[in-house]
Amino acid sequence: MSTVAIPSASVDAPAGHAEAAVPVLIRSAQDVSRIVNAGAAKGSNARIVIAIALGGVFLDAYDLTSLAYGIKDIAKQFALTPVQVGFVSSAITFGAILGALFGGYLTDRIGRYRVFMADMLFFVVAAIAAGLAPNAWVLGAARFLMGFGVGLDLPVAMAFLAEFSRVAGKGNKAASVASWCPAWYAATSTCYLLILGLYAILPEQHLGWLWRLTLAFGAVPALAIILVRSRYISESPVWAANQGDLEGAARILKRTYGVDAIVERAAVTATSASEPRRASWRNYGVLFNSTYRRRTILAAVIGSASSFGYNAIIFGLPVIITSFFAQGPLTTIVASLTLNLLFAFVGGLIGVRTAPTVGAWKMTVLGHALQFVSLIGLALIGRPSGGALVAAAILLLGGYLFGQGFGPGSHSMTYASLSYPTSLRGIGVGFNQTLVRTASTISLFLFPVLAGALGTKVFWVIAIAPLTSLLVLLAIRWEPSGYDIDGEDYRPVEPAPARAGACSCR
Structure with missing residues (x-):
């Protein structure tokens, strides 16, 4: 049997083609x-592995979104104060902070496969416990456990997306990682579709069950992923x-x-002269060495600003829409679903499509700029009093979600995942998500309090997030799309090639 040796400097015939038999x-x-x-x-299973990894992202988004509509019913049923509502709402992100901190290390230490399978079990147990919660304390604990699973999942999901994709061309690593965004919005839309269906079939006297059924449903896709793991998922x-x-x-x-x-x-x-870095808690310090410091800062700012603003908007969307329309829950559900599908989901698809060509930096800059303009417009409109102003406010909300979709929503993870090679990817994403979930926690805790005190003036506060990220992007022009980041494990670090409008960053 003949074999083809891979040259030490390059691969002449790409293994990704059918002729590489x-x-x-x-x-x-x-x-x-x-x-x-x-x-x-x-005909390989690589795309199926990517799809299953995106299934984990779907679960993350579903579980984070599933409480948004029902929080008012929960507050009423358990007689919660605004501060208690903030704690229940942010419990999942408190869990995600710890999960990301440990999950990033474990992803690099024991492997992607083991961590992925473990976090699926967290989702099953936590979803069922949340749906059956007899009081706010149990609900908060279940959501904390669910958040721990979310924190574990994102570093490993991003590793799968990056490490089962090509480096350049259509469907490259940047596009695969960016696909987490439409998967996220698909989950958000699925959540609202489920709420809409349950709202239609539940008798009015049992609508208090709606939030319980929505939370418990999160166990279903997790069980489905567990069932198919042995056939398709590998390390x-x-x-x-x-x-x-x-x-x-x-x-x-x-x-x-x-x-x-x-x-x-x-x-x-044989022992390689350029043996990759082994997993260690000390690798958190490597994220701030001369090679990775600016990348780490940029990824952290993009992720934290995006998370702070998006969580405030998406969590508060039902409340915001209710104040705009001053109508019943059905209008609120339909409007939230429509905004997610038409603006956020479509924006996410555009982010994936443009990642290999336009790149992550330009799209993130454009997205944040649109978000900033939309939030300023919402702050100026305040509580709309006429039909034209209501339409303008809804379009501005859609503009914010559209900018999130093709910009920071898609590429916050591109920066978090593709700023580091394989040996640092779990730690890098884990550290990033620890900061991002901290921003989420602050956002979810503060939004009910600030919205109650400031009303629609809260948009002025939220607008600080995209503005901050925009300024940092203009200062640090790192473009990860199309760059062989994993090669940094095997050679002295070289500057990434500059792209139009974005210089390399070390």
């Missing part, structure tokens, strides 16, 4: 990374190779990537 020889983790960067073979081949398991990486490439890889026997015991 001839076995390829791998000698190092760098060879495995090059195979992945070239793209999966046609990241690049992570396995970085741990020195070239044989395991070769098996994963053959099973999931459609590449018949064979390990050169001498490579099994």
Whole structure:
């Protein structure tokens, strides 16, 4: 049987094509990374792995959104004060802070597959417990546990998306990671569709069950993912190779990537001169060395600003729409669903499509600019009194969500995931999500309090978030799309190639 050895400097024939049926020889983790960067073979399971990883993102979004509509009923049923409402609302993000801190480390330490399977169990248990909660304390604890699962999931989901995608061209790493955004909005829309369906079929005297059923439904997709895990999900081949398991990486490439890889026997015991960094708590400090400091700051600001503003808007959307229309819950549900589908979801699809061509930096700048203008418009309108002003306010809300979709919504994770190579990706995303979830917690806690005290003037406060991120983006012009970030594990760090309108950043 003939084999094709992968050159030490380049891959002449990309393994991602159907003609790569001839076995390829791998000698190092760098060879495995090059195979992945070239793209999966046609008919492989790589896209299914990406879809399942997005299923985890779907669960994250669903669980974070599912309380938004029912919080008023919960407050009434459990006789909660505004401060108590803030604590119940933010319990999930308190859990996500801890989950991200530990999840990032564990994703790099024990692997992507094990962490992914563990967080699915968190979702099942927490969703059922939340749906059956007899009081606010149990509900808050269940939401905290659910948040811990969310925190665990995002670092590993982003690792799967980045490490099962090509480095350049259509469907590259940036596009795959950005696809977390439409998946998020699809979950948000699904949540509102479920609420709408339950609202239609539940008798009026049992509408108090609506929030319970919505929360408990989160266990269903988690169970579905658990059931299909053994057939399609596997460890990241690049992570396995970085741990020195070239044989395991070769098996994963053959099973999931459609590449018949064979390990050169001498490579099994060889020690690479550029061995990738091992997982360690000290790697959190590496995020602030001369290579990664500016990237870390940029990713943190984009993610935190995006999360603070978006959580305030999306959580407060039912309340905001109710104040605009001054009508019943059905109008509120339909309007929230329509805004998510027409603006946020469509924007997310545009973010995915433009990631390989326009890039993440330009789209994030445009998105934040649109958000800032929309929030200033909402603050100036205040509580609309006429039909024209109501229409303008709704369009401005849609503009904010549209800008979120194609801009920071898509690319906050692009920056968090693709600013670091495989050896640092879990830690990098985990640290980023710790800051992001802190911003979410502050936002979810403060919004009910600020909205009660300021009314529609709260939009002036929210507008500070996109403005801050916009200024930092103009100062740090790092473009991760199309750059071989995983190559930094195997060579001295070199500046990323500059793109139009965005310089490289070290």
